[in-house]
Amino acid sequence: MEGNPARHPGARQTRRRGAALEEAILQAAVDELTESGYAGLTMDKVAARAGTNKNAIYRRWPNSLALGVAAYRRLATTVPLPDTGSLRGDVLELLRQANRHWSSPLGAILRELFAAAGGAPELLARLQDQSGDAAAAPWLTLLGRAVARGEADPQALHPRVATVAIVLLRNEFVLRGAPTAPDEVLVEIVDEVYLPLVRRRGPA
CATH class of the missing domain: 1.10.357.10 (Tetracycline Repressor, domain 2)
Structure with missing residues (x-):
């Protein structure tokens, strides 16, 4: 079962796969990083915001630091x-x-x-x-x-x-x-x- 999107109304509990799911996770990480900084970035929060589960994140990024780096690179222009x-x-x-x-x-x-x-x-x-x-x-x-x-x-x-x-x-x-x-x-x-x-x- 995917994460509870109730905390974040914009999160959709849909069966996304591949690039679409990765994009949703990365955007959720960007939003969390912007709002709370790295200290507030957790896999639980990102999963809830993206409407997925932590396993889907860990398959792509081994830890919150790797995810934070990827999110920062998305933010940087x-x-x-x-x-x-x-x-x-x-x-x-x-x-x-x-x-x-x-x-x-x-x-x-x-x-x-x-x-x-x-x-x-x-x-x-x-x-x-x-x-x-x-x-x-x-x-x-x-x-x-x-x-x-x-x-x-x-x-x-x-x-x-x-x-x-x-x-x-x-x-x-x-x-x-x-x-x-x-x-x-x-x-x-x-x-x-x-x-x-x-x-x-x-x-x-």
Whole structure:
């Protein structure tokens, strides 16, 4: 028997399967995460809201943390890439966007999930796309523009190099536990680390 939808009038007790059921569960998790944060996200609540049972959720997500990460990724939206005309301006603006996100209500959920994920590298990677082409793509785009303008060395077009700035900012959030980083920290990351790392080098 599927869960009791009486607590949530919008939940339908119907025989959904496959993608339709998964979508209902994920949307219920998004709603719970938005209303109660990760601390209030439970399989029982999500099952009741989705009008299903916990077994249907556990078959797709092994625990509430994995479900919370999936729900957060549904909530997070892609921000347009800045195009200020200079690499410094672009990188600073992208870092400032990340900084604003971290201190927003959605960022508060992200901080909860980071804390809960602890040392689980796979979940941490999913939270911020820390690995893979999706993570590096915006940074490689900014660097590609800079290379075309003669601001950066073509050898800098490598995912690990491209994402150094956001990794350093993320470390500020995780290690310091602060809801936002001072703007001077962002400027320091760009001017003292990122630009010297990627700038075009003259002949040896």
